[in-house]
Amino acid sequence: MKSKFARTISAAAALGAPAAAAEGGGGNAGRELATLEDLASYGLTLDEFDEVKASESPIDFGGLSGGDQGQLWADAATFEYEVATSHSSNHASTSPGYHPYVVCSTQPDMSGADRADAVNAMFRDTPDVVASHVYNEGNEFHNSGDMSCGVLRAYNDTIARVFEANPDAKTYMTVNPLHPSMKMSAYTVKILRSWFNGDDLGDVYTVSTAGGMGRKTVKAMGLHMVLCPGVQYFGGVEDVPDEQIEDDVRDFVIEKGGGTAKDLSFYYHRVNGMDGEMALYTDRMREWSDAISVVANNWTKDDGSNHCLDSVIGEHMNFTVDKKNLDVSSELSFDEALELGDSLNFTMEDLETCLWYMTMSLALNPMVCTLEPRTKVKTLCIDGTSDLTKCTVVNIPPPVEDGENSGSSGRMTLGPWREIGTLVALILVSSSLGFAIF
Numbered sequence: 001m002k003s004k005f006a007r008t009i010s011a012a013a014a015l016g017a018p019a020a021a022a023e024g025g026g027g028n029a030g031r032e033l034a035t036l037e038d039l040a041s042y043g044l045t046l047d048e049f050d051e052v053k054a055s056e057s058p059i060d061f062g063g064l065s066g067g068d069q070g071q072l073w074a075d076a077a078t079f080e081y082e083v084a085t086s087h088s089s090n091h092a093s094t095s096p097g098y099h100p101y102v103v104c105s106t107q108p109d110m111s112g113a114d115r116a117d118a119v120n121a122m123f124r125d126t127p128d129v130v131a132s133h134v135y136n137e138g139n140e141f142h143n144s145g146d147m148s149c150g151v152l153r154a155y156n157d158t159i160a161r162v163f164e165a166n167p168d169a170k171t172y173m174t175v176n177p178l179h180p181s182m183k184m185s186a187y188t189v190k191i192l193r194s195w196f197n198g199d200d201l202g203d204v205y206t207v208s209t210a211g212g213m214g215r216k217t218v219k220a221m222g223l224h225m226v227l228c229p230g231v232q233y234f235g236g237v238e239d240v241p242d243e244q245i246e247d248d249v250r251d252f253v254i255e256k257g258g259g260t261a262k263d264l265s266f267y268y269h270r271v272n273g274m275d276g277e278m279a280l281y282t283d284r285m286r287e288w289s290d291a292i293s294v295v296a297n298n299w300t301k302d303d304g305s306n307h308c309l310d311s312v313i314g315e316h317m318n319f320t321v322d323k324k325n326l327d328v329s330s331e332l333s334f335d336e337a338l339e340l341g342d343s344l345n346f347t348m349e350d351l352e353t354c355l356w357y358m359t360m361s362l363a364l365n366p367m368v369c370t371l372e373p374r375t376k377v378k379t380l381c382i383d384g385t386s387d388l389t390k391c392t393v394v395n396i397p398p399p400v401e402d403g404e405n406s407g408s409s410g411r412m413t414l415g416p417w418r419e420i421g422t423l424v425a426l427i428l429v430s431s432s433l434g435f436a437i438f
Contacts, residue, residue, distance in 0.1 A: 033160035036085075040077035042163060043176035044104060045070065052104065052142040052149050054186035060267075060284045061181070072280050079266040080177035081159075088156035093234040094248045096264055096366050097156050098135075100178040100228045104142070104149040107172050112143035116150060119173065123158070126165040133158045135230025151178065151369050153228045179266060180288075180363035185372035188223075189284075192359070192373055196352055215391055217379050223359065224374040225326050231367045232324070242321035245367070249326060250319045253361040254309040258296025261361045268292050291356040307344040308354035316340065317358070328362065333380050 034042075043049075046069060050058055061073055080099060087097035105115040123134045136152035143149075159175050176182070232240050252260060262268050270281040271289035281289075300306045316337075320327040332340060341351050363371050381391035 033157060033164050036078045036081040037074070039081050039160055039163070039175070040074045042170055042174060043077055044102070044174045046073045048174075049102070049176065049182065052147065053102075053182070055182050056184040056186065056188055056284075057181040058186075059181075059189070060288075061282060062284070063282050064280065068280055072282075075270075075275070075279075076179050076266045077177055079269065080179050083264055084155075084177065085157055093231065093240065094252060094367060098153050098230070099155075099366055100151055100153050100369050101159065102149055102151055102176045102178055102182070104147055104174045105172060106147050110148075112140060112148040115148040116140055119150075122166050122169065122173075123152075123154075123162055126158075126162045129158050129161055132235060135228070135234070137229055139229050151229060153230045153366070178369065180360060183363045183369060183371050185370070188371065188373055195373075215379055215388065216382055217377055222327075222329065222374045222376050223362070224370075224372050225328075225362060225368050226370040227321075227324050227326060228367055228369040245321050245326070246319040249328075249362070249365060249367060250314070250317070252365050252367075253358055254306075254314045257300035257304055257306050258292065258309060258357065258361075261292050261357070261364055262296050264364045265289065265292055265360070288356075288360050291353050291360060294353050295357040307346065308350075308357065311340065311344060312346075312351065312354050313358055326368075328358075329376075333378075333385055336385060 044052070046057060046061055049055070057073075061069055061076075064072060083096050084099035085097075087095050090097050103119055105119050107115050107118060110118070120136055123129060123136065124131070133155035134152060135154075136150070139150035139152055141149060141151065163169055163175075227245070231245060234240055265288070267281065267285040267289045269275060270279055271286050272293070273279070295306070295308050299308055316330055316332050318327070318329045318331050320329070330337065337351065340346075341348070346354070359371075362368055379388060381388060385391075
């Protein structure tokens with residue numbers, strides 16, 4: 001089935017491509033580059049990508065015949081190219097016009113470093129592609145004797161220009177625009193669901209009464225993200241302030257009542273018939289799309305307010321950049337999150353839907369290149385609250401071993417804390433892309 005996005009990049013003039021061409025020198029203005037579908041065909045197939053990176057893609061695109069699956073994979077890539085070229089007038093660091101790509105080279109008799117140098121030189125020497133259009137440092141994630149792959153972030157129609165200037169590159173270089181399922185590590189959804197259901201909570205936790213203050217340590221689930229190349233040194237700025245990146249990522253998730261996620265989600269477009277009523281999609285795509293629909297469509301009020309976006313995420317999630325990592329963590333304990341949910345008339349299912357939406361929105365962000373679940377230890381008061389300065393004074397007898405007092409450490413071992421198994425207790429941890437909910 002032919003994708004509705006088949007068009008030449010130069011035909012995207014109404015979407016701002018001419019302005020970008022003028023900035024880059026305009027040498028290609030007025031002549032057609034490769035079509036977006038052609039560009040999609042220059043990438044790795046789903047099976048080939050799965051060999052170099054274990055991701056959620058086989059599940060998100062699974063359950064279809066080989067031909068249908070291949071077409072759906074190509075349609076998703078075409079959509080991402082459309083996103084990049086349709087935002088070329090936006091030159092901000094957060095712009096979807098600066099899209100992340102996986103670039104792989106199979107040039108023979110070369111080391112991974114040599115292949116990377118050759119690819120970087122190709123981009124650097126392409127006419128009308130200036131330095132500010134490509135960010136590609138520290139990006140290699142796969143290297144073997146036959147293939148080396150890395151991630152770069154490129155502006156507007158840069159990929160098409162590189163292939164036009166280097167027609168032989170199609171024989172040894174593949175380029176795939178990164179979409180959310182490619183960013184998520186394998187088993188991301190399975191692990192999160194397990195925690196939401198209270199299953200497989202891991203190791204024991206401890207209670208401490210040191211100093212007379214009752215505290216307990218618990219394990220919380222999180223997402224670990226890595227930022228894309230260029231996010232921290234965008235536009236010639238050597239060190240973009242961490243606070244700016246944190247605010248940009250938060251705003252991306254909550255802005256326009258969830259409208260940005262809708263606009264940039266291939267799954268949402270496909271499931272909601274924007275590619276035609278007969279367009280194929282999978283059950284997993286529908287689940288992700290439903291989370292976006294509920295949050296952005298059902299929960300956004302006429303005045304623009306949205307409890308999930310404004311309160312659960314906007315007010316109670318901490319976004320913290322640490323080097324290439326981004327931690328998105330809840331400032332609330334499980335009990336406090338339940339109280340918040342009650343005050344918003346949110347059920348547990350509503351809270352989970354809100355956090356599924358947040359997960360997908362983070363993966364949609366063009367500043368994020370990888371996302372995976374991580375666990376983290378969090379200290380709480382014995383009553384489950386998070387303000388450690390207000391922990392209740394308790395008097396728990398010291399643990400006893402073999403019937404005798406073992407000392408006065410005031411520490412005792414507990415079994416798994418079942419409460420932590422819900423999505424509300426999730427912590428978003430990110431390393432250039434990260435997420436975890438404590």
